[in-house]
Each structure stands twice: as structure tokens, then as C-alpha cells.
Amino acid sequence: MxxxxxxxxxxxxxxxxxxxxxxxxxxxxxxxxxxxxxxxxxxxxxxxxxxxxxxxxxxxxxxxxxxxxxxxxxxxxxxxxxxxLIPTDFKKRALFNQAVFTETSSFSRYASPLAFEVLFISYFGGKTDPKKVEELTKNLTEKLDVYEQILSKQKYLAGNELTLADLQHIPFGTLLPQAGFNFTQNRPNVARWFNELSSRKSWQKVKEEFGLA
Missing domain, CATH: 3.40.30.10 (Glutaredoxin)
Incomplete structure (x- = not known):
């Protein structure tokens, strides 16, 4: 089945x-x-x-x-x-879990409500709150500066191997520029990392199938 x-x-x-x-x-x-x-x-x-x-x-x-x-x-x-997408070595698995929790607490925690506030709230009869957008942007900016430091030392978020923790960033990372926040600007390592992720065949297929291109 x-x-x-x-x-x-x-x-x-x-x-x-x-x-x-x-x-x-x-x-x-x-x-x-x-x-x-x-x-x-x-x-x-x-x-x-x-x-x-x-x-x-x-x-x-x-x-x-x-x-x-x-x-x-x-x-x-x-x-x-x-x-x-998930390492089996226990130390690499620990670093993978660390990266997963980093995405949850330091990326999607701010990227999700920011995208909703700018791009989707009107569908539910609401209006964008500029103060909320400013606060979310400030918090996410601070977190992404730390991402830049991490990615200056390694290729991916959990080390030098791609994991699911990296892929978790693609959907909201793609929405952020549409919401007016170019999060890769002035962050060359974040840009290198996310450009590679968003160029993967899997994401290209999703965009085509879901009409997102």
C-alpha cells in the first residue's frame, strides 16, 4: 500500500x-x-x-x-x-538533535510568526502589526548572526554532513525574503548554506508539484 x-x-x-x-x-x-x-x-x-x-x-x-x-x-x-538524513553515530546524533532544537528555538520560533504576520494574516481577516514585525525581525537577526558564526566553522548546522536539521529551514527560509527579510544578506556563510539547500532537487520537485515556483 x-x-x-x-x-x-x-x-x-x-x-x-x-x-x-x-x-x-x-x-x-x-x-x-x-x-x-x-x-x-x-x-x-x-x-x-x-x-x-x-x-x-x-x-x-x-x-x-x-x-x-x-x-x-x-x-x-x-x-x-x-x-x-539522521546520523547513527551517537555523538553525531547528539549534534543532530542539537541542530534540530536550534532550528525550533532560534529559527522557526521567529520565522514562522514573521511569515504569518506579513504574508498570511490577511487571509484570516487580520492586519499586519508593524511593531510585532519589528520585534520578530530583531530577534531573528540576532539568531542568524549566531548561525553565521556556526556556519563559518562547518558546512552544515550539525557538522560537515547534511542532515534533516538543515532541510527543516527550507520552507520558512524561502518565505522570509517574500516577507521582506533577506536573511542571507551580509551573511556569506548563511548564504552559501541556504543557497545549497534551496537548490536541492527535492525542493525543486516540491515547488513544481505544489505550484510554488
Whole structure:
């Protein structure tokens, strides 16, 4: 049974799962969940995701939600297929986990609400709050200056090997310039790192399939 992938194309967490599926060369059936129509709150979807969000996978009856959990599950289920995204050495695994938590606490913590505030809030009947945008931009700027230091010493966030922690940055990293924040400017190592990530075939396929190009 082919894996079923329930998602919305414009959802950054869903895009991460799609990237992972392509990195791992995993066949899947994409089932769109229309958020604007409220399909994520219908009983059928709530049975799969009790919080009424996306993405969700159904892997031959095994239901899993939360994008990072899904991506890690896929890499661990298919360790020898496609790109290896999670190291097995315990020290490298610790550095990988450190990078995952860094992305959560120092990148998406600010990039996600910034993108929402500038790009998406109008879809929900709200207005952009300039003060909130200024504060989020300031906090993210400080964190990215630390990224620049880290990436001046190593190729990727967890060391010199690509991991899932790097790929986690692609969806929101792509949205930031659209939100008016060119986060790679004056950060040559961040620019080198993110340009490589955003050029990967997996992301190009996602953009094409989801109409993001």
C-alpha cells in the first residue's frame, strides 16, 4: 500500500515532509486538505490529526502527524534508501538533535510568526502589526548572526554532513525574503548554506508539484 500524504501545498510543515519523501525516494499519494474550506476541521481529518492540522501520513494504517516526527520516521524506516538524513553515530546524533532544537528555538520560533504576520494574516481577516514585525525581525537577526558564526566553522548546522536539521529551514527560509527579510544578506556563510539547500532537487520537485515556483 502506497503511503498517503495529507497536506496543504502552502503549509511549510507539509513542505518539509514532501522534501523528505523526495530525498528518500519514497512513493506516495498526495491528498490535498483545503484549509480555507476548513477541511482540516472535518471529523474525518480529526480522526487522523486530533488538533486539526496538516500534515499527516497514513503508512499502511500507521497514522502519524507533526512534520518533524514524520520526517524522522521516514528516514529511520528507510535508512539505506535515498539520502541519509539522521546520523547513527551517537555523538553525531547528539549534534543532530542539537541542530534540530536550534532550528525550533532560534529559527522557526521567529520565522514562522514573521511569515504569518506579513504574508498570511490577511487571509484570516487580520492586519499586519508593524511593531510585532519589528520585534520578530530583531530577534531573528540576532539568531542568524549566531548561525553565521556556526556556519563559518562547518558546512552544515550539525557538522560537515547534511542532515534533516538543515532541510527543516527550507520552507520558512524561502518565505522570509517574500516577507521582506533577506536573511542571507551580509551573511556569506548563511548564504552559501541556504543557497545549497534551496537548490536541492527535492525542493525543486516540491515547488513544481505544489505550484510554488
Amino acid at each position: 502506497v503511503l498517503k500524504f495529507y497536506a496543504a501545498p502552502r503549509s511549510p510543515p507539509a513542505q518539509l515532509v514532501a522534501i523528505t519523501l523526495h530525498e528518500k525516494n519514497i512513493p506516495f499519494e498526495f491528498i490535498e486538505v483545503n484549509l480555507l474550506k476548513g477541511e482540516h476541521k472535518l471529523p474525518g481529518h480529526l480522526e487522523k490529526h486530533p488538533f486539526g492540522q496538516v500534515p499527516v501520513i497514513d503508512d499502511d494504517g500507521f497514522i502519524l502527524y507533526e512534520s518533524n516526527a514524520i520526517a524522522q520516521y521516514l528516514d529511520e524506516k528507510y535508512p539505506s534508501q535515498g539520502t541519509k
